[in-house]
Amino acid sequence: MKNVAIVGTGHTKFGVRTDVNLQELAWEAIKQALEEASLDQSDIQYFVVGNFGNWSSEEIPAVVIGEYSNLNPNGTMRVEAACATGSAALRDAYLSVKSGEVDIALAVGVEQMHQSPNPNTIELIGRAGDYFWEFQNFGLTFPSYYALHASAYMSKYNVKEEDLGNIAVKNHYYGARNPYAQFQKEITMEDYLNSRPVAYPLRILDSSPITDGAAAVLLASEEVVKRITDSPIWITSQGTASGTANLSRRSDFTHIEAAELAAKQAYKKAGINFETSWKYFDVAEVHDCFTIAEVMAYEDLGFAKRGEGYQLARENQTYIGGKIPVNVDGGLKAKGHPIGATGISMAVSITRQLLYRSHKGTQVDVKNGMGLFHNVGGTGHYAYVTILSSRRPSS
């Protein structure tokens, strides 16, 4: 097995991107990544497209993007892992390089959710679960799944609405400083408390938006990294797990079991102690599709003990300068959540953090040279935890 590094990153503006089509959007990110690495399309031997895509018109996006971006005739595929689609695309590209099959691979995540009217998009997201039991018959929408987690968590640990509000306020604070973010606007606790309900107890300001956007990373094997860059960011390890489709078959709604399993896998491979995991990292990106998801992520990643995640936010420990800065690019909440692009966007953010290339006001102090991102598909239907480091893995 070979060591694999990220040698180029690309990220588009997130938001309403109806100014371009799907392949143009993907190319914006791919072009940036190629330019950063000083590579061109002929250097890429394999590319993967992460795209959930139900709401957009292209049925076979991988080849449409391949043709437009001049990546033919390389092998490709489109992958899907719900909201963790980006991490799944990264995983496929990562494994293709790690195995020695290719030396340079591209992973691009792209989503254009505004191709469909919002009610249709809401309906299509609602299908992410057990379609027949939960969706078709009863008309549950996606926020209600996380709302059940929120009410379970809040009643078990006696958590207040303001504790979820802290997450939204923080992520908007950093979103306001990220020129790629969909919402570049700070909010106050009062704004939060006055925002309208979506699925009790979750409000509109607990929820990530409907977003268009793309992100790309170029991966290279150890042998060729030196020719490309002197500042690679290595993929130290990745853990992945899944959960039951039908939420009725879950045992606990106060955390995401698959995410915890994925974290423990990734930590084991990287030699990281779960209980003190926060000490190893300078920065983390977690999947805050709803504020409650970020609170649960703190615990599933070992940053806080069970039932104490909300206290990290209450004490501002996840701002820059705190114990472990989390989602300092605005997170899904403010940066936006273009389903297939999100995982790759997280990889881009962490890579740029470790290289001191983040936007003004969002750069953390890099002491350990290590960061991680946590990407959840559905409500723990899929989970990926990936660790990045400026140090080459020893194996």
Next chain:
Amino acid sequence: MNVFPPQVWREKETLYRLIGGKCNCGNVIFPYSPVCNKCGSTSVSKIKLSGKGILLQYTVTYQHRPGFEKTQPTYVGLIKLQEGPEIIAPLTDVDEGELKEGDKVEAVIRRIKSDSNNGLIVYGTKFRLIKDGDK
């Protein structure tokens, strides 16, 4: 909204009668599955669940969904059935502020939706509160 009759027909035991499975190991499975999700055994027989249970959590969803306009907002509960399984299902006949965790609920058959072209009606299970004095 179109209704696809074979799909409704396939699901009829689950939707209309709350048929679950009971394994020799004692595990109760819902919806029914011929293989136990706990021990892997195929000695699973069909049982009809009582439909009685306790409300563990609930949410009220305000999002618009085509075909469900008449039931906005939607009350949704996480319910622990008497036989053991926890299921997520809509709640009916409730008013804002009336629900609390630990409430007793029971399953009832309700109209879910109808086909916008030919009027075919789909029924399904919802849960309502058992109020004091009911039984």
